Every structure is written in structure tokens, then in C-alpha cells.
Amino acid sequence: MIRWAPYAFVRLTLALAAGILTYLYVGEALPPMLWPLVGLVLIFMALQTWANRQLAPVFTDAAGLLAVLCVYTAGLALTQYATESRAATHFGRLPGTVEFYSAVVDDYVAPRPTTYATTLRISAVRIGGRWHAAEGSVRVTVMRRSAGAAPRYGDVWLVRGAPQPARSPLNPGEFDYRRYLGYHQIFHQQFIGADQYRLLGFQPPSYVKALSLRTARTLDGVFRHYVKSPREYALASALVLGLKDDVDQETKQAYANTGTTHIMAVSGLQVGLLLTVFMWVLTRFFGATRGFRYWSAAVGLVVIWGYAFVTGASASVLRAATMFTFVIMGRAFNRQSNMYNTLAVAAFVLLCYNPYLLADVGFQLSFLAVLSIVYLQPRIAKWVDFKDLAASRLRSWQSQAVQRSWKWAGWVADWVWQAVALSLAAQVATFPLGLYYFHQFPLSFLLSNLVAVPISSLAVVVGVGLLAIKGLVAAIQLVMPAAAFLDWLPRTVAWLFERTIWLFNEYIFWIGRQLPNALITGIHLTPAQTGLLFAVILALLAFLALHRLPWLGVACALLAMFTGSRVWAERQLGKEAQFIVYNVPHRSVCGFWQGSVSQIVTPDSLPLSGAGRAYHIEPGLVEHQMQQVAYQAGWHDTAVPATCATDGLVLTVWHGLRVAFVSGRVEGARQPYPVDVVVLRRNARVRPEELAVLFGHTATVVLDSSCKFWYAAKQTVALQEAGLQVYDVAKSGAFTRKVRD
Incomplete structure (x- = not known):
């Protein structure tokens, strides 16, 4: 039996999370939950009053169960209230088409090679020539202007055009970006050209966040100035400030392959490290002072929230700061004996503030990792006591040097074992989520983290020290311009910082080279x-x-x-055979799936890029547990029988499914070819009547992603008027046809 009395807030947090989770799955079918919640609270108050008078355990237990039900219902009601798309003033619920809208940049602006990505918060829309107050958020991709500054948090824009509802996944197994945006209360997207918006002013939703983002960019400029190597600078900015814009794809993949991606995100690791270092220093020099427990807690709060401020106040660091705030307060008031309640209070507060945090991967991994470390790390560490083992080797006749060597060996081995226990404890609770979200598991995580975490921790401390020293030197130079020679101080620290980052990076790449097969991939869990x-x-x-x-x-x-x-x-998937025309922008890509074997063919004879495979193709292959995958550029050497009937016409027959690929004129075809599917590629110059005569009236005509938008729109109308079935891949997502032999 679980004794719930010492874990009161754990019980309440689980009930709240259950209510939120219920809404995430069946929320659309629920009526407004505010009045049921009010009714349950009133019943609970009456029952609790009766239980206090009767002093009967049965009534007390009933009141406790009803309290849990109230919290569960509160989770439903909070999530319902937090869902912005339900509001009557949400622009997506207003009748008519949005012509213009006024909005403010409400998020960090992510730079890309040709575009910027950010979120706009709408305040007003123009529909039918009239302006209406409205609310809601839009995720936008903005073309870079040939000249002018990049967008910034707080810019107020006037935008022409209507946002479109976020699109569902366009290929089998593809990342559900619509659901991801929905969890962040964003239900629309828009691609904005450089001439579609105008800057009206600057009015940030939060001046504190605006200053925080500006501070983070200023500090990033310090790293850019002192850390000369582009790779080390990019990692330094990601490690200390959480800015990962300049980290290249090769580095990201190397860290993912070794299970150390978490180090590049400013979160609980960095916040906890800084807090530990500061508290150690304070305890070392001021631990005996009066009221140390209380004023050191205040200093700790200033440290973690100050760090959250200078790193741009990202969601992950704010979550970590909130968690450690409750830990610090619990210790200050001598409540550290029950860490589970402390963590439950932190989670409860965060979920009340934003119920959709429960669906956030970072939130799930953070709390699961901490809970697992709190419970399992001490137990794993007790398996072996290296200090006792070293002490058992000490003999009175040994020299002082030998005895000191045994003591140091025991201390070092114990430190390593404690780190191993911590890493193992964190993995126990988080590896199912890693399999579910990332479809892989790095077997080298222990070896990677054992060295990478200490080195990266040192790098964080040195990086923060560099920023502090640079700030101090800059302040002195403002008062004393002649003190420019002091710049050697930050330069020296920057050299050490860059060397530490280099060592850290090289170790990660070395692990990847030495253990190339230590990454298990292709795992799909429901x-x-x-x-x-x-x-x-x-x-x-x-x-x-x-x-x-x-x-x-x-x-x-x-x-x-x-x-x-x-x-x-696996048995069910093994019986399936599917033909797929993928939605890959501006490309012709088709797939032939049979059980665990897949052929991916690009009829235009050009190979797919790594990003195209990773984002559009591979998720579906992982979901269907494909064991043998072959990518073919063109029809040569494929396992799919293909015949070039004329120039621009290729015919295939696969498991009885007849498919024609048309990329040019079909006037040269000398006889009819009855098929099941006709794939039009590269704006094929064909008329509906030609297709009907050549391929039959029952064939489904598929317009693949290589067709231009205007061509697809024109052909769709013409083909439908001719009585043919039409499917536009660019508009509706991948075309799939199950095949039966």
C-alpha cells in the first residue's frame, strides 16, 4: 500500500495531470466544465464540514476522494479555459476572410538562410472592409528583406493576407506540426513575403522579456567577439545562453547519436550547476554566519532567476528556474526531507499556469529525470562503496604516500561511480520517452555523459565567468578609458573557454567515431x-x-x-503493400512498400537530400518498422518493373497495381494503357480527354509535388469537369493506395 499522507501534493498533482490528459484526448466532446467544477467544490465543502463534525473515518475518506475528483475536474476546466481557439473573439471563429491584420512579434525570431520564423500575436483583423478586435497567434515564415533589420520581439506589424489553419502531417508518420503548434495555442500558419507586411511601431507584450532577449543577444556578441572558431562559438552560445542558431547539422547529429543533446539546451543542468557552484562558495566562506540558511536561499533565487533573465527567458530555463525555486524554498524552511512533495508543488504550479506544459517533451523529461534521480541515484550508489574498498586496502605498515594514493583512488572511484549512478537513474525513467519521441537509443550514453557532463559543466562556469569579467572590465573602462589594457583578462578566460569547448566537442565526435554502431535507431512505439x-x-x-x-x-x-x-x-504490417506518392516540395518521390521492404524512387533521377529523407520519408519507414530500405534515383536497377513507353511516359506494374508516370506529352503513345493511377509530374502538358482515352476513365489522376501551384489548380478543375478523379499531393498530402495481390 502507498501511504499518501506524506505525499499530499503528489496525489493532487497526479489528479490535475489526469484531468489535463483527459482533455487533450477527448476535450472537444466535453461541455463547459466550469459549473461542474463549482458544483463539486460546493459538495466537497459541505462533506468536509460534515466529516469534521462527525469525526468518522468514512466521511473523511469520502471527502478526500471528492477533493481528488475536484482537482481532476479542475484540470479539465483549466485546459478548456487555456484553449484559445474556443474563445469567441479568436480570429479563426470570426465569419469572413481576413484581409489585413495587426499583430505583434510575440516570440524569439529564429533566423534561417532565406527566411525568419516567429510567432505573431493578433490584436485586430479587417474583414469585409471593417476592423474587429480579435485574438490568437499565427506561426509565420517571413522572407528576408534585401535590406533592413531582422524582425525583433515587440515589433508591431500590419500584415496583408489571411492566415491558414495549420496543416496536418503531409506524409505517413511525419511529425505532427499542427498538434505541436496546438499545444502552444497556435492554430494557424502563414508564409509572408517581404512586401506583405509593414512595421508600425514597437510595443512588446512584455518589456521584461524584450530586455531579456536583448541582453541575451548582447552577451552572445561577447562570445562572438572572443571565441574565434565558428564551431566552438556556436556551441558556446548554445551551452551557456541557449542560442542554437549557428550550430551546424553535423554537430547536432553527433550529439544526438551519443545521447548528449540535452547539454546544448539551457535547462535544469545549467541552472542546477550554477546554483550548486554558488551555494558551495557561499557555504565555504559564509556557512557559519547568522541566518545563513535564509539569506543564502535569497542569493540562490537571485542567481537562478538572473541566469534565466540573461539567457532570454526561454521556456526550458523558466521551467528549471521554477523547479529549483521550490527546492530552494523547501530547504530554507527545512522541508527538504520530502523532495517528492517539493517537485509536485513545482509541477502543480506550472500546470496551473499553463496546462499544455504536460504535453511538452522538455517538461516530461525534466520532471521524470529529477524524480528518477531523487529515488534511484542513492540506491544505485549504495551498490558499491569505493571509499570503503579503498580503506580496506590500507595497512599500518604502508608508507604515507601509498596510503594517500589509496584514499585518492577511493575518492576518485567513488566520484565516478556517483556520476554513473546519476546517469543510470536518469535513463531508467526517460528512455521510454526517448524511444517514443526520438525513435532511437544511444548505447554510448553512459560513456558520453560520464566525461561530457563534467567538461560541459566546467565550460558553463568558465563561460559565465567570461561574461562577468567582461562586464567588470567594460565598467572599469567606462570610468577609466586608459584601462583598455585590462582586456587581456577576458581574452585569457576566453582562450580557456574556447579550449574547454573544443575538448568537449572533440570528445563527442571521438565517441561517435569509435562507437559508430552504438546507436539503435528505427524504433517505433505507440x-x-x-x-x-x-x-x-x-x-x-x-x-x-x-x-x-x-x-x-x-x-x-x-x-x-x-x-x-x-x-x-509487425504481423499486421507484414501483410500490407502500399504505393505512395510523397509530398516533398518541388520533387517527384514515390514509395513501394511491401511488409518490411521498401523501395523509394525519385522518377526525376535526382537523389533526395538528407533533410528530405529525414523529415518526409524516414518517419513513415520507422513507424512501419521497415528493415530493408533502398533509395533509387530513377528507374534503373529498381525492383519495381518499369517500362518507358514514350518520352515522358513510364509504366509500372507492381503487385497488380498499374501506374503511369507522365512528365511530358502523350501524343506519341500508340495504344491505350489501362491503369489504376496516373501520376502527373513536372507540369505535364496533357489534356483531360487524352488521359481518358489513353488510360481509361476510372484511373485516379495524382498531381505530385513537382507540379506548380497554378498548374495543379488549373488541371484539377479541367480533370474534374472531364469526370476524372483527381488528387493534389501538394494540397492534400501524400497519396496512398493499398495493394492486394
Whole structure:
């Protein structure tokens, strides 16, 4: 039995999270939940008053269960209220087409080679020539202007054109960007040309955040000035300030392959490290002073929130700062004995502020990792006591040097083991989410983190020191211009900082080169399977804690269910054969799936880029657990029979499905070719009547992504008027046709 009394807030947080999770899955079908919540609260108050008078355990227990139900309903109501698309003033609910709208840049502006990406917060829209007050957010991609400054947080724009609803995934298994935006209360997107918007002024929604972002950019300029190597500068800015704009794709992939991507994001690791360093210094020099526990807590709060401010107040660092705020306050008031309640309070407050944080990957990983470390790390560390082992080797007849060597060896081994225990503890709770979200698991995570975390921690401390020293020198130079010679101080620290970053980076790449096969990829888990994995872990932890055999039986049964679901899924997928015309911008790409074997063909004979594969093709292959995948540029050497009937016409027959690929005129075709699917490529110059005569009236005509927008719109109308079935891949997403032999 779980004794809930010491974990009151854990119980309430679980109930709140359950309510939020329920809304995320079935929220659209629910009526307004405010009045049911009010009714339940009134019933609870009456029942609690009665229980206090009667002093009967049955009434007290009933009141407790009703309190949990109230919190569960509050989770539903909070999430419902936080869903902006339900508001009557949301611009997506207003009748008519938006002609213009006024909005403010409400997010960090991400620079790209030819565009900027950011979020606009709408304040007014013009519909039918009249302006209306409105609300809502739009995720925009803005073309870079040939001249002029980049957009910035707080810019007020007048934009021409109507935002479009966020699009669902356009290819099998593709990342659901619409759902991701929805969790951030963004339900529309728009591509804005350089001439579609005008800057009206500057009025940031939060002047504090505007100053924070400006401060982060100023500090980034310090790194850019002193760290000369482009690769080391990019990683330094990501490691200390959380700005990853200049980190190249090769570096990102190397960190992903070794399980150290979390180091590049300013979050709990950096915040906790800075807090630990400052608290160690304070304890070392001022630990015996009066009221140390309280004033050191105040200093700790200033440190973590100051760091959150200078790093741009990103969501991840604010979440970490909030978590450590409750930890600091708990310790200051001598409540550190129950860390679970402290973490539950932090999660409860964050979820009340924004219920959709529950769907945030960073939120899930952060709290699961901390909970697992708090519970498991001490238990794993107890498996081996290297200090005792070293002490057992000490003998009275040994020299002082030998005895000191044994003591130092025991201390070092114990430090390494503590780090190993921490890394293992964090992985136990987070690896199911890693499999679910990222479809991979790095076997080298232990070796990578064992060295990378200490080096990166040193780099963070040195980087913050560089910023502090540069600020001090700059202040002195303002008062004493002749003190320019002091610039050697930040330059010296910057040299050490760059060398540390270089060492850190080289180690990660070295691990990747030495262990090229240590990354397990292509893993796909359903939400149910992920839940089963978590259930297996909890059952095993219960068995280890309680030493009761039934818990091991439960774990085995759950593992059998997990394995059975995997086997059943593979068996079902093994029976499927599909033909797919992918939605890859400006390209012709088709796929032939049979069981776990897949042929990806680009009829234009040009190979796909790595980004095109990773984003548009591979997620579907992972979801369907493809074991053998071949990419072919053109029809030569493919396993799919293909015949070039005329110039610009290719015919294939695959598992009985007849497909014609048309990229030019078909006037040279000498006989009819009855087919099931006709794929028009590269704005093929054909008329509907020609297609009907040559391929039959029952064929589905597919316009692939290589066709221009104007061509697809024109052909769709003409083909529909001719009585043919039409499918526009660029508009509706990938075309799929299941094949039966």
C-alpha cells in the first residue's frame, strides 16, 4: 500500500495531470466544465464540514476522494479555459476572410538562410472592409528583406493576407506540426513575403522579456567577439545562453547519436550547476554566519532567476528556474526531507499556469529525470562503496604516500561511480520517452555523459565567468578609458573557454567515431506501448523496494503484453503493400512498400537530400518498422518493373497495381494503357480527354509535388469537369493506395 499522507501534493498533482490528459484526448466532446467544477467544490465543502463534525473515518475518506475528483475536474476546466481557439473573439471563429491584420512579434525570431520564423500575436483583423478586435497567434515564415533589420520581439506589424489553419502531417508518420503548434495555442500558419507586411511601431507584450532577449543577444556578441572558431562559438552560445542558431547539422547529429543533446539546451543542468557552484562558495566562506540558511536561499533565487533573465527567458530555463525555486524554498524552511512533495508543488504550479506544459517533451523529461534521480541515484550508489574498498586496502605498515594514493583512488572511484549512478537513474525513467519521441537509443550514453557532463559543466562556469569579467572590465573602462589594457583578462578566460569547448566537442565526435554502431535507431512505439514500458519499470521498482514476488509477476505479465503488442503490430504490417506518392516540395518521390521492404524512387533521377529523407520519408519507414530500405534515383536497377513507353511516359506494374508516370506529352503513345493511377509530374502538358482515352476513365489522376501551384489548380478543375478523379499531393498530402495481390 502507498501511504499518501506524506505525499499530499503528489496525489493532487497526479489528479490535475489526469484531468489535463483527459482533455487533450477527448476535450472537444466535453461541455463547459466550469459549473461542474463549482458544483463539486460546493459538495466537497459541505462533506468536509460534515466529516469534521462527525469525526468518522468514512466521511473523511469520502471527502478526500471528492477533493481528488475536484482537482481532476479542475484540470479539465483549466485546459478548456487555456484553449484559445474556443474563445469567441479568436480570429479563426470570426465569419469572413481576413484581409489585413495587426499583430505583434510575440516570440524569439529564429533566423534561417532565406527566411525568419516567429510567432505573431493578433490584436485586430479587417474583414469585409471593417476592423474587429480579435485574438490568437499565427506561426509565420517571413522572407528576408534585401535590406533592413531582422524582425525583433515587440515589433508591431500590419500584415496583408489571411492566415491558414495549420496543416496536418503531409506524409505517413511525419511529425505532427499542427498538434505541436496546438499545444502552444497556435492554430494557424502563414508564409509572408517581404512586401506583405509593414512595421508600425514597437510595443512588446512584455518589456521584461524584450530586455531579456536583448541582453541575451548582447552577451552572445561577447562570445562572438572572443571565441574565434565558428564551431566552438556556436556551441558556446548554445551551452551557456541557449542560442542554437549557428550550430551546424553535423554537430547536432553527433550529439544526438551519443545521447548528449540535452547539454546544448539551457535547462535544469545549467541552472542546477550554477546554483550548486554558488551555494558551495557561499557555504565555504559564509556557512557559519547568522541566518545563513535564509539569506543564502535569497542569493540562490537571485542567481537562478538572473541566469534565466540573461539567457532570454526561454521556456526550458523558466521551467528549471521554477523547479529549483521550490527546492530552494523547501530547504530554507527545512522541508527538504520530502523532495517528492517539493517537485509536485513545482509541477502543480506550472500546470496551473499553463496546462499544455504536460504535453511538452522538455517538461516530461525534466520532471521524470529529477524524480528518477531523487529515488534511484542513492540506491544505485549504495551498490558499491569505493571509499570503503579503498580503506580496506590500507595497512599500518604502508608508507604515507601509498596510503594517500589509496584514499585518492577511493575518492576518485567513488566520484565516478556517483556520476554513473546519476546517469543510470536518469535513463531508467526517460528512455521510454526517448524511444517514443526520438525513435532511437544511444548505447554510448553512459560513456558520453560520464566525461561530457563534467567538461560541459566546467565550460558553463568558465563561460559565465567570461561574461562577468567582461562586464567588470567594460565598467572599469567606462570610468577609466586608459584601462583598455585590462582586456587581456577576458581574452585569457576566453582562450580557456574556447579550449574547454573544443575538448568537449572533440570528445563527442571521438565517441561517435569509435562507437559508430552504438546507436539503435528505427524504433517505433505507440502511446500504449510506451505506457506499458513505464508500467513494467514501476512494477520492477515495486518488487525491488518491497521484495514481494507478485510484483515481479506483474512486471513479467506487462512485459509479455508489450512483446505481444509488438509481435502483433509487425504481423499486421507484414501483410500490407502500399504505393505512395510523397509530398516533398518541388520533387517527384514515390514509395513501394511491401511488409518490411521498401523501395523509394525519385522518377526525376535526382537523389533526395538528407533533410528530405529525414523529415518526409524516414518517419513513415520507422513507424512501419521497415528493415530493408533502398533509395533509387530513377528507374534503373529498381525492383519495381518499369517500362518507358514514350518520352515522358513510364509504366509500372507492381503487385497488380498499374501506374503511369507522365512528365511530358502523350501524343506519341500508340495504344491505350489501362491503369489504376496516373501520376502527373513536372507540369505535364496533357489534356483531360487524352488521359481518358489513353488510360481509361476510372484511373485516379495524382498531381505530385513537382507540379506548380497554378498548374495543379488549373488541371484539377479541367480533370474534374472531364469526370476524372483527381488528387493534389501538394494540397492534400501524400497519396496512398493499398495493394492486394
